[in-house]
Amino acid sequence: xxxxxxxxxxxxxxxxxxxxxxxxxxxxxxxxxxxxxxxxxxxxxxxxxxxxxxxxxxxxxxxxxxxxxxxxxxxxxxxxxxxxxxxxxxxxxxxxxxxxxxxxxxxxxxxxxxxxxxxxxxxxxxxxxxxxxxxxxxxxxxxxxxxxxxxxxxxxxxxxxxxxxxxxxxxxxxxxxxxxxxxxxxxxxxxxxxxxxxxxxxxxxxxxxxxxxxxxxxxxxxxxxxxxxxxxxxxxxxxxxxxxxxxxxxxxxxxxxxxxxxxxxxxxxxxxxxxxxxxxxxxxxxxxxxxxxxxxxxxxxxxxxxxxxxxxxxxxxxxxxxxxxxxxxxxxxxxxxxxxxxxxxxxxxxxxxxxxxxxxxxxxxxxxxxxxxxxxxxxxxxxxxxxxxxxxxxxxxxxxxxxxxxxxxxxxxxxxxxxxxxxxxxxxxxxxxxxxxxxxxxxxxxxxxxxxxxxxxxxxxxxxxxxxxxxxxxxxxxxxxxxxxxxxxxxxxxxxxxxxxxxxxxxxxxxxxxxxxxxxxxxxxxxxxxxxxxxxxxxxxxxxxxxxxxxxxxxxxxxxxxxxxxxxxxxxxxxxxxxxxxxxxxxxxxxxxxxxxxxxxxxxxxxxxxxxxxxxxxxxxxxxxxxxxxxxxxxxxxxxxxxxxxxxxxxxxxxxxxxxxxxxxxxxxxxxxxxxxxxxxxxxxxxxxxxxxxx
Numbered sequence: 001x002x003x004x005x006x007x008x009x010x011x012x013x014x015x016x017x018x019x020x021x022x023x024x025x026x027x028x029x030x031x032x033x034x035x036x037x038x039x040x041x042x043x044x045x046x047x048x049x050x051x052x053x054x055x056x057x058x059x060x061x062x063x064x065x066x067x068x069x070x071x072x073x074x075x076x077x078x079x080x081x082x083x084x085x086x087x088x089x090x091x092x093x094x095x096x097x098x099x100x101x102x103x104x105x106x107x108x109x110x111x112x113x114x115x116x117x118x119x120x121x122x123x124x125x126x127x128x129x130x131x132x133x134x135x136x137x138x139x140x141x142x143x144x145x146x147x148x149x150x151x152x153x154x155x156x157x158x159x160x161x162x163x164x165x166x167x168x169x170x171x172x173x174x175x176x177x178x179x180x181x182x183x184x185x186x187x188x189x190x191x192x193x194x195x196x197x198x199x200x201x202x203x204x205x206x207x208x209x210x211x212x213x214x215x216x217x218x219x220x221x222x223x224x225x226x227x228x229x230x231x232x233x234x235x236x237x238x239x240x241x242x243x244x245x246x247x248x249x250x251x252x253x254x255x256x257x258x259x260x261x262x263x264x265x266x267x268x269x270x271x272x273x274x275x276x277x278x279x280x281x282x283x284x285x286x287x288x289x290x291x292x293x294x295x296x297x298x299x300x301x302x303x304x305x306x307x308x309x310x311x312x313x314x315x316x317x318x319x320x321x322x323x324x325x326x327x328x329x330x331x332x333x334x335x336x337x338x339x340x341x342x343x344x345x346x347x348x349x350x351x352x353x354x355x356x357x358x359x360x361x362x363x364x365x366x367x368x369x370x371x372x373x374x375x376x377x378x379x380x381x382x383x384x385x386x387x388x389x390x391x392x393x394x395x396x397x398x399x400x401x402x403x404x405x406x407x408x409x410x411x412x413x414x415x416x417x418x419x420x421x422x423x424x425x426x427x428x429x430x431x432x433x434x435x436x437x438x439x440x441x442x443x444x445x446x447x448x449x450x451x452x453x454x455x456x457x458x459x460x461x462x463x464x465x466x467x468x469x470x471x472x473x474x475x476x477x478x479x480x481x482x483x484x485x486x487x488x489x490x491x492x493x494x495x496x497x498x499x500x501x502x503x504x505x506x507x508x509x510x511x512x513x514x515x516x517x518x519x520x521x522x523x524x525x526x527x528x529x530x531x532x533x534x535x536x537x538x539x540x541x542x543x544x545x546x547x548x549x550x551x552x553x554x555x556x557x558x559x560x561x562x563x564x565x566x567x568x569x570x571x572x573x574x575x576x577x578x579x580x581x582x583x584x585x586x587x588x589x590x591x592x593x594x595x596x597x598x599x600x601x602x603x604x605x606x607x608x609x610x611x612x613x614x615x616x617x618x619x620x621x622x623x624x625x626x627x628x629x630x631x632x633x634x635x636x637x638x639x640x641x642x643x644x645x646x647x648x649x650x651x652x653x654x655x656x657x658x659x660x661x662x663x664x665x666x667x668x669x670x671x672x673x674x675x676x677x678x679x680x681x682x683x684x685x686x687x688x689x690x691x692x693x694x695x
Contacts, residue, residue, distance in 0.1 A: 017041035017082050024396055025407070025418055027453065028085060028438065031397040035097055038086055042105050045078035046112045052076070053116060056125065063125035065137060069145055072126070073496050079109070084438040088399060090182075091430045092422060092457065099183050103176070110175045111168070117155035118164045126152060140662045144496050147661065154296060156284060163283055170280045174273065178614040181269045185257060185608050188264040189229050190427055192253050194237075194246065197224035204242035206363045209233070211464040229254045230425045231432065232461040236472075238347040239362060251344035255600065258607025259584060266607040267583040273613055275578045290573040293619035298507045298626065298665055302574060305622045309570070311679065312563050312625060315688050317594065319556030324596045327353050343597050350554060358550040362472045365547065368530040368539050371423065371460065371469040374476055377529025378483055381519060385649040387411025388490070390419070402426075408490055417441075417490040418453040423469070425459040433458040433478045435485030435502070435513070442497035452500070454489040456482050468533055473547065477520040484516035485509075493658040501660040506620045508665035510627030511634065512657055518635040521551050522643055552687040557596065559625075559686065564591040566622040568605055569612045573619035583607065632682035634673060 012018045016032040018041055023029050052075040059067055086105055089098050116122065130149040137145065156167040195217070196202065202210055202225065213225035213233065220226055227233045227250065234254055241247050258266030277289040286292040290302040299305050328341045331349040341349065355361050379390050389409050396405040402424050408416040420438070425431070439453035458479060463469040471479070485502055488509075492501035502509055519525045523544050530539045539547075571590035572579075579586070584604040611617040634652070641648050655672040669677060683689075 012040075012044060015041055015044075017085065018044055018078065024393065025415070025451070025453070026439075027396045027405075027418060028081075028088075029397050030085075030399040033085060035089075035101060038082060038101050039105060041078065041082040042086075042108055045076065045082055046108060048078050049076045049112070049116075053119065053122060057119065057121040059125075063128045065129055065133070065141060065145065068125045068129050069141075069148060072122075072148065073144065073498060079112075080440075083109070087436070088438060088455070091434070091436070092399060093428045094183075094186055094430065095428050098428075099179075103179055106175050106179060107172065110172050113155070114164075114168045114171060117152050117157055118159070118167065123152050123157040140495055140499065143662050143664075144499055147498065150296065154284070154292075159283065166283060167280070170276055170283070174276050174280070177269055177273050177276065181258075181266050181273065182610060182614040184264040184266050184269070185610055186428075186430065188257050188260075189431060191264075192229050193220075194227040194250055194253075195222060195224060196227070196246075201243050201246060202241075204240045206236060206240055206366070208363070208366060208461060208464075208467070208470055209236045209240070211467065212461045215462065215464055228425075229257070229431075230459055232425060232459055232475075235347070236362070238344065239351045241348070244345070247344040247348060248342070252600070252603065255343070255603035255605075256607075259602060259604060266613070270572075270583050270606055270613060271579055274572045274575060277573065277618065278575055278578065287576055288574045290570055290619040293573070297505050297620065297623075299622070302570065302619075305566075305570060308626060308629070309563050309566050309622060312559060313594065315679075315683060316556045316559040316563070316686075319688060320560040320596060321556075323554055323557045330356065341597065343600055343603075346597060354550060354553055358546045358553065360543075360546045360550050362474065364543065365473050365530070365539065366470045367532050367534070369471040369473070369476055370533040371463075371471060373529045373531060373533070374471055374479060375421075377525065378480060380528055381525060382483075382487065384644050385646065386487075386491075386653060387646075388416060393418075396420075400426075415451060417451050419486060419490070420453070420455040422455065422457045423460050424462045429459070431459055433482050435482045435489070437489045437500075437502060440497040440503070441489070441492035441494065441500040443495045449493075450497075452489050452492055454486045456486050458482065470533065473520065477517050480516040480520055481513045484513035487516075488512035488657050491653050491657040492660050494660045494662045499661045501657060504661045505665050506616060507623040507626040508630070508669075510623055511630045511669075514624075514627050514631040515635055515652075518631065518638070519643065521547050523548070524643065555686040555688070560594050560596070562625055564594045565605065565609075566625060567591055567594070568609070569617065569619060569621035572606070572612065629679050629682050630669065630677050632685050633677040633680075634669075635685075636681045637673060 015037045016029045017037050021027065021029055052071070056068055056071050056075075061067055083105075086098075086102060090102055126149055130145055133142065133145055156164055159167060193216075196213070205213075210225060213227050216226040216228065216233075217224050227237050229250070234250060237250055238247055258264060274289070281287070281289040281292040284292060286295070288302065290305070294301050294305060299308075327346065327349050330353050331341045331345060332339050334349075334352070351361050382388050382390075388411065390406040391409065393405050393407050396418065398405060398420070400422065403420055403422045406419045406421070408419055410416050418439075434457050436455045436457070437452060438455060439450075441450060441452040443449050456479075458475070460469060460471055460475050460479075488502040489500075494500050502512065526539060526544060526547075531537065567590050568587055571586065583606055584602070587604050587606045588599060606613075612619075612621055617623065638645060638648050651672055655668055659668050666676075
């Protein structure tokens with residue numbers, strides 16, 4: 001990395017990342033951290049952990065859980081602190097400087113991680129403890145030992161020297177490729193804008209979207225209105241704009257991200273990434289990368305993944321086809337018999353159909369869903385279910401003025417967590433919504449409980465002069481989803497940080513989030529907070545009824561879309577020989593049987609599919625549907641006992657949310673539900689009456 005732009009501060013006494021955090025609840029001192037602090041802190045953290053590892057491997061006493069596993073679990077505290085800051089910055093303020101720092105930092109960290117997991121002396125001690133563990137260990141200690149051992153094996157600890165060198169080469173290369181993919185996607189997304197100066201081209205757009213676009217133009221120093229590829233702008237434009245050519249322009253720009261044959265084209269990176277992953281999997285003894293990944297998941301193998309996706313296709317595809325045909329038919333009624341429904345038309349005419357069938361569109365509820373009221377409703381829901389309360393703290397340092405921080409307290413007044421909330425889009429901020437854990441929960445030997453710090457980040461429409469930020473019902477659903485992840489972190493109650501919530505098996509991690517989505521359209525929930533921002537009136541009963549009647553609108557289509565994403569993911573990660581074809585062609589072949597709309601040349605999903613190319617969902621995108629099966633089955637128990645049942649909520653907290661990865665999720669789920677999960681509840685909730693075979 002060039003030092004022309006960033007001068008590293010190497011004096012540890014002047015680096016807040018290397019000092020105790022003298023802040024409330026030991027919160028990250030974002031107000032004192034400079035970019036120049038990050039790399040020196042990374043390097044010092046590596047040096048410190050190397051020393052900690054040397055103390056373990058240099059111990060002449062025979063390895064035990066106490067002298068090997070526990071010391072290993074406690075290594076790397078400084079690195080964890082620094083990477084929490086770096087990852088946060090990469091997500092919320094990603095610019096050239098951050099990208100430059102992250103490239104060098106993750107190169108150093110990948111090498112350091114490899115040095116640890118490929119250390120023969122260290123693995124020998126861990127393996128000896130693993131092979132000789134006796135009945136004296138409790139269940140959480142057994143889980144920690146098993147997890148650490150399996151992580152070493154998955155990271156190449158059993159390889160010979162030549163293979164280990166290859167492993168190092170592959171992981172370093174993958175790190176660089178994945179970072180480049182992410183940078184390209186972010187830059188291309190931020191670089192696009194649809195600038196409108198003719199007011200007539202705003203026809204059909206909701207007032208809130210127009211006001212937001214005017215604000216975006218003003219902030220850019222331009223006249224008129226600016227629309228972007230960020231969801232709060234992109235989705236409502238496609239839903240409501242009467243200007244078909246502009247819908248096409250926006251859709252095409254979004255759907256060709258990473259595939260425009262320019263400096264941000266990701267297709268070559270895709271090929272390099274999936275081939276490197278295949279080579280890595282083969283090196284570790286697996287036929288495919290999916291086999292490697294799913295061996296560490298609830299699914300256990302890719303056959304079980306394909307079984308789930310196949311059952312969902314069999315059950316939902318007929319409904320999805322009927323739904324799409326109905327939308328096509330309405331479009332022809334409006335536009336003429338020769339009208340061909342294209343992908344940029346789908347959301348527009350599906351909204352027309354929803355209005356026709358249910359007298360409902362996404363904008364009708366927005367005045368009742370002002371951000372502050374939604375937050376109030378979600379907080380009250382958490383209080384009603386779990387007894388927890390929230391207290392805003394404006395003294396906690398934040399990384400941006402938009403961020404607000406809340407202290408979370410249990411029903412008995414005990415401090416539980418810090419919750420950081422960051423709601424609005426801005427340049428350099430990743431699109432979408434997510435939860436992150438920036439400080440994990442764990443307990444010291446003396447019982448001191450170190451409580452977690454978690455973040456809830458979204459990209460909802462900003463408030464405009466005279467109007468609050470207002471959400472659609474889908475955005476409320478997203479908020480509840482991410483808040484569910486936050487509750488998972490907030491309630492963590494384990495001894496060892498590496499087992500804390502939400503660090504669980506990837507196809508289990510979405511259960512705590514998706515179960516919260518069930519409350520989105522429940523009348524009893526909406527009536528607690530959904531008041532008109534001007535009049536204070538509650539949502540009319542007949543409008544609430546329409547919302548519930550429309551709950552399963554496009555349920556088939558939406559499921560098949562997710563199945564398609566899962567199949568694309570599996571297609572890339574089930575290759576058993578290096579890929580040398582054309583990316584978009586291969587993608588289309590993977591989902592050919594699910595095609596509901598015409599294919600548009602030059603567009604696709606893979607070149608912008610960060611979830612599987614740079615995130616944790618590689619070979620694991622099926623997790624959303626796997627967890628949806630779990631959440632539907634779990635919420636059925638709530639419905640049987642009342643959706644606000646504190647008894648069931650407490651059981652969910654005790655057996656799922658609090659336990660993290662302290663036991664296998666299959667065990668935890670059965671403790672809560674009393675049985676294995678079934679797909680039936682999900683089918684019933686979505687109004688699918690097909691009897692699904694076990695393929």
